[in-house]
Amino acid sequence: MRVIAGIDLGGTAVNYTIVDFDGRFLIEDLCEHPARSVEGPDVCLQQIDDGLAIAAARGGVELADIAVVGLDTPGPASATGVLSKKGSTNFVHPAWAGFDLPAGLSRKLGRPVTYLNDGNAGALWGHASIFGTGSGKTSISAIVGTGLGGGVIVNGHVVKGRDGFGGELGHVLIPYQDLPGLEGATPACNCGRIGDLESVCSLTAIRNLLLPHFLLRHPGHELGSLPVADAAKKVRGRAERGDVMCREIFRVQAHALGRFFDQMVNVFDPDALIVGGGVIEASAEFRDWFVSEIRAGMPTQRAEQADIPIHLMPNGDTAGARGAALDALRFAHAATFAN
Ligand SMILES: [Zn+2]
Numbered sequence: 001m002r003v004i005a006g007i008d009l010g011g012t013a014v015n016y017t018i019v020d021f022d023g024r025f026l027i028e029d030l031c032e033h034p035a036r037s038v039e040g041p042d043v044c045l046q047q048i049d050d051g052l053a054i055a056a057a058r059g060g061v062e063l064a065d066i067a068v069v070g071l072d073t074p075g076p077a078s079a080t081g082v083l084s085k086k087g088s089t090n091f092v093h094p095a096w097a098g099f100d101l102p103a104g105l106s107r108k109l110g111r112p113v114t115y116l117n118d119g120n121a122g123a124l125w126g127h128a129s130i131f132g133t134g135s136g137k138t139s140i141s142a143i144v145g146t147g148l149g150g151g152v153i154v155n156g157h158v159v160k161g162r163d164g165f166g167g168e169l170g171h172v173l174i175p176y177q178d179l180p181g182l183e184g185a186t187p188a189c190n191c192g193r194i195g196d197l198e199s200v201c202s203l204t205a206i207r208n209l210l211l212p213h214f215l216l217r218h219p220g221h222e223l224g225s226l227p228v229a230d231a232a233k234k235v236r237g238r239a240e241r242g243d244v245m246c247r248e249i250f251r252v253q254a255h256a257l258g259r260f261f262d263q264m265v266n267v268f269d270p271d272a273l274i275v276g277g278g279v280i281e282a283s284a285e286f287r288d289w290f291v292s293e294i295r296a297g298m299p300t301q302r303a304e305q306a307d308i309p310i311h312l313m314p315n316g317d318t319a320g321a322r323g324a325a326l327d328a329l330r331f332a333h334a335a336t337f338a339n
Pocket residue numbers: 170171189190191192193196198199
């Protein structure tokens with residue numbers, strides 16, 4: 001049996017999945033191996049190789065059955081997976097600068113390797129989970145985690161862009177000035193922009209902006225007594241349990257996402273909007289409320305677009321590996337047709 005492996009390479013862990021040529025995933029849960037990225041490419045590529053054998057066993061296949069490998073990583077990297085010469089937070093060892101990851105991994109594994117950045121891989125999985133592969137539909141995925149990632153799938157194809165920066169949704173500016181609850185705040189992003197989506201809608205935004213801003217209005221709130229980085233991680237759990245201030249923090253984030261999605265609706269007229277990431281790893285009640293607040297944050301849509309579906313991305317922690325695998329599967333099918 002020939003299969004495809006999906007490899008999601010992060011700073012600390014490699015996450016694997018296996019998919020067969022009919023698109024069936026053979027590993028349901030998280031399958032991780034330590035990445036050791038900080039030790040540089042030689043050590044890390046060996047780690048990926050070692051972990052792949054473990055993943056093959058988990059998927060019930062032979063290592064030799066793996067025909068093609070799909071890889072995804074955090075950026076910044078080129079559209080083909082050459083890491084930035086300026087380095088990146090997940091690949092700090094100097095030997096990573098300008099390293100061609102897919103080419104290096106292909107040499108190491110002796111197989112073709114396809115590449116997507118992690119946001120685009122997650123978006124491809126979200127898209128496929130709703131529409132299947134090869135549907136020709138258009139979707140926008142926003143993945144709310146430490147930062148805000150995601151991607152744009154147009155007519156079934158990932159928009160990578162000229163230099164691999166297509167789908168950098170977190171750095172799209174949104175009209176934040178009149179977001180209810182955010183009055184007087186200046187949302188600054190690590191990228192230098194003021195008022196982009198990530199600066200209002202991410203765990204980083206809770207820590208840097210929303211929690212300090214709302215604590216001023218809620219003196220005596222118990223999260224005010226904790227270091228802000230620790231307190232920020234508790235906001236979602238408190239919001240789920242009904243804490244008024246924490247719900248307000250998530251309402252602002254949902255409304256920011258609504259403003260952003262409204263722009264995407266007008267640019268792409270997509271078939272679906274998809275939300276993933278830590279923000280939806282919560283109870284059904286909280287998820288439903290969050291989606292309803294996203295919709296409440298969108299300006300009035302024209303009648304034809306008012307019913308645009310907002311979906312939640314399933315299997316969030318394996319989304320990158322699954323999307324990378326589906327990208328490689330498409331490559332494998334195309335290569336088969338070419339022969
Ligand atoms: Zn930004």
